[in-house]
Amino acid sequence: MVNDRTLRVLEYEKMKEQLQAHAGSTLAKERIEQLHPYRELGEAKEAQNFTAEAAKVIRLRGQAPLGGIRQIHAHVRRAQIGGMLNAGELNEVSDTLYAGRRIRSFILDMTEETVDLPLLEGLVRQIVTLPEIEKQIRDCIDENGVVLDSASSALRGLRQQMRSLESSVRSKLEQYTRSPDQQKRLSDSIVTIRNDRYVLPVKQEYRSSFGGIVHDQSSTGATLFIEPQAVVSMNNELREARVKEQREIERILQELSSYIAEDGEEILVNMNTLTELDFTFAKAYYARDQKAVQPELNDEGRFRFMEARHPLIDPEEMVPLDLELGDEFGTLVITGPNTGGKTVTLKTAGLLTLMAQSGLFVLAEEEAEAAVFSKVFADIGDEQSIEQSLSTFSSHMTNIVDIVKQVDSNSFVLFDEIGAGTDPEEGSALAVSILDYVQEAGGKLIATTHYSELKGYAYNRAGVMNASVEFDVETLRPTYRLLVGVPGRSNAFAISRQIGLPDAIISNAEKEMSTDTKQVETMIASLDEQRKETESVWQEADDLRQEAARLWQELNNAWNEVLQKRDQIIANAEGKAKNEVDKAKAQAEEIIAELKEMQKEGAEIKEHRLIEARRQMEQAAPAMTKKQKQVKQKAQKERTFEVGDEVKVLRFGQRGHIVEKVNDNEFQVQLGIMKMTAKPEEMEKLKSEPAKEPKRQVSTTSTAAPARPELDLRGERYEDAVQRLEKYLDEVVLAGYREVHIIHGKGTGALRKGVKEYLRNHPSIKSTRDGGMNEGGIGNTVAELK
Template identity: 40%
Template structure:
């Protein structure tokens, strides 16, 4: 692109801002040299890289410190020169930075394929890094153990210096020499240890004079006693310097050997630093990532000129390349026309450089091959060119080079000459640019161009808003409405006589006045519609907020409903499990009694089972009156044989046969038993018809009729007493009497069949059956396999096999019970 365009749009200031955001010299150089690209794929890659850096910088700061510019050092070692210790410190810092950046991206969990791939290309030079660490300490000094020879030399030199200090100290503190010294201190001259001796006592101190004071009163003498030792120190110092030079040369050769790798690593670190510089610039500008349009569509929302302070900038919406490829902006001077045009041009340059834009989310921008700008007064005295000539020279050059994928920005088109000729020339130039197909933004004051835009497809009028009452521009860009000059209103507000303004209105052409009136009406309608749109948007936001609130409440209700259902299911499942466990305990106890323990043990077990089942039944039906409350306490004085009594423990009624003190012999069905009188309840005397006469005059329960509870009629106005029979005992006896040998489980699922079959086996055992027949059918065989797998592990099953053909063959299984 043209360098003149960069200067016109102040692109260099963006470069400077970007360089200021870089952390290293390498990053700053890359930022200062950045240039827009016209390749859409490359622009998309640049923006993607910036997007990754912005995403990473949002939660983690990359370790970019320590990146040094090694190019001068690499150039020196390439020529065979040895580097200094300071240079090696920079090289080591660079190696540390390389390792830190590589490890940072290796541990990074954020999706950043471009930057991760770049960091993956960093090559760690572990051998060189270890060599530098072994030779140079954290203060940048050469270590004593950088080599065996250096350690020996420094140790010997230290010992020689210590001997010198001891000898000089002895001379310095000798009592006979105290008056000979100017000061009782040891100093160094020409790297030799000397004493400050007064000049008049020179003869008392044989040795070498290395220096004297400015007045000549003090001589700095190296005593002969330490001269030889000083010579040794000097030789060791020279040896040390030679060994240091050898070590630095060796390290320099290692750096030279890795020169290509260091250069490649420097390029990668510069790329990473530059990417995060763009991220920092985006943060400073509060910028967002623009969408790249596939065609020529550009639509910037709330665009802010990046070089105008936040407190002064006015966001504008710019549209180009959608319904029109040319935008004609009109309006008064200092209204913001040029700033609007520069904002668009600078946004294009920034986007094509890979920078985020200070625009609202949802903005999109096209990629242009080139950007041409003719903005400002370029009058040249040296070239004898007027303002009009300078502009026209530049426009001629633009028309010769502009293509259909370029962006052309022209300020005050046709200005600086006769208005009619300038307007006609401007229309001709716009027609040419329209024919070329270049995206164009032009500013003008000519009313003829406003009409011209209405009569041509592909051109749209726009204006910068101006508040007539305050005589101030609002700097807002209004697309679709041409701007009025407002010359009369401005002049009147500034104090021009009304008579002059009235005369001016008489002189203006009628069509022009009508056009200005139409423009004014359009602007008013524009403001009205904007206000209406703002109200609608506010109502819409309110409605959306209410929808979100209702949705949240509904979600909360659904959650509470689900929690209640889940809790109820859990409680129900727990109740079922508890009931099953109790029933299984009862059945297990009953099974254990059906062995050779004897009839008494079985009866006791059955009585205990009846009691537990009765209690469970009463707990499950808390509102029903239990039968154990029937009758009243027995009075032995009135009790006679033949009277009816109720035995709660057996849950049966019986007839008194004999009385033996406090014990009764009672006939219960075919069973005769002895019970204590306190364990029985009196029902009625013998001879009462229609059942036993109760103490309250009611009839006792007559027993079960058809499996239902029966009622005795209540006499003497008494209330009937409901007697719940011993359901567990009745069921048990009923199962014994009506037990079946076979069960049909066809049509059930395996898990359903297991539950039904387990209960059937328990009932069969209680009834004393040794063999049962399970009819499961043939079908797919899934039910048969599931049933036989269940029988295989059942504790009460002795064996099982398929039934005979007469009993169903493979469609049924005969089970032998233990």
């Protein structure tokens, strides 16, 4: 349950106005007017999943064809009771039928392409296509609402007769306008119409010259609009034809209306379904424009909004907030001076919760969590009531009384400046008691206050956490950063000193402070200094991590270059030596051939001399130096592999081990969760190092392992795969990779197509290609980074 007051103070209705701007029809806008947070987890999850599927459609296709939806409920109901719809109303029915048929085909085509849209598919299958009615209306009525001549043969004949009669009447009257004798009797040489009859503007004094019927006169009475007797009969025939035409049009419209009445219930179902589709896609367009994300919902009273933003505040002015509740603590007390951003924090937490419960995405970073509460209460702002003679304090207490009567373990309560408006001592005591009551009832709570007495509240109670909104004393402006775990400082003395209040006055004021208050302020100042020091150390550690990752990548690239150069030198040397040997052997064969020829011609050459000549030729081959032999033996030893050897795959720079010998020239290597086939020249044998005793960790900071040059997405759902891919690309860009391998497998092709589409549009990707024969083929996309 969320009452109207809570919706108003949390600006839920203003948020809905933003949402309505993304609806394509008045029906969807009316549906948004009725939008209200769901109280059950299952309902909220289904609403979120509808939005997620629509967002997927927009991401893959850019938009959904939802134009042409009209409010036709009244039209259909009138047709069902025998009423006749006019041409414009029939066109609106036709437009709506076409809109339903188009969106149905659009969604079903996507599902046939293996895009998973179970909710939207179920919704569009409720749409009944009625192409016959569409065609009948289109054949009879044009887009401007005019019944066409082709609607019936009778209508075509009547209109041909009308055009012939009109031509005859105008031709007869134009004889008057062209005659010099008659022109002086006319006020203007034109043919005009009065009462659907063609007439001439005749001067008053020449009335008797024309005879016929007077249909009208000018405001001055100087001109009479006369139908000459010569055209009266033709005008009568034209009028009769027009009456027949109108009767035929009414017959056609009545017949079309009867078709709509026959399928009226199906048409109304279509209209309701289209309204729901338009509403769903409005949520998705809103999420896209706001850069919002789908939250993970729970009914455990836990939410986590990192980098949260309020949808009604300009993103250029809004400082993102990190909001968490319900995990380590269920009550958050935000203290500090006014104008520090406490109320914005409160409204952001409340409105994002209501949006999540309404099936809307939230303005936060990925992996956001949101709770579904059965009750949400808010007491925010000055609600002083003159009519009821209530002070600000009384008004707040009246609202708080209603809240504490209904609060339970599935409630979310927001108090702004609790206990304000009365004596500080009594107000702070009352605030503590109210906070205790809500906490004991099990409700989740965020409260803001500027009472210094509440700064120690969190230290005495389990499940309660202090927070404050940071204030820069140097610039005298709030930074709007929420600091969880640090109570707010009043900063009154620091601000006064900064703007020039004499030190003597400040010193006297400090003496007037109680010892307890001074101790609290000193403690808060110490916590603030520790926080800033911790942030500085963390930033330094993160910089060192990034630098280490960069150096590792540089060294790895350099080492790979050394190995490649070494292998190239050995290969060049072996090639050169082989050429020399082949050359020497060829010469030897020539000599032996000559000796055999001489033997045939009678020369006494023994066989053992031929063998000796061959041996001498073989010994004449160039021999390697001792150093060359050592290098070759070492290289050959490093190229000799067995199952279980630890190796490094050179083209990936990754360590792994051999799990299977495929053949004499190929091995299967396990690289993490990926298996690949590699040749001996593509691997380097690694020495296995003995296990070392783990060293005691001295530093509390650590650096993340460098990103691998490949990412395995096989078996992933597309949405999960995209999230992993997006994070992975950020890591490899920071690591300085020039090329990475995205392993998605072949499968049905849906994941491969989605990954390629995402890579094609990523700003850090220069180009992509399918993997080669030894790189997994089309199951692996190789991406070159800019």
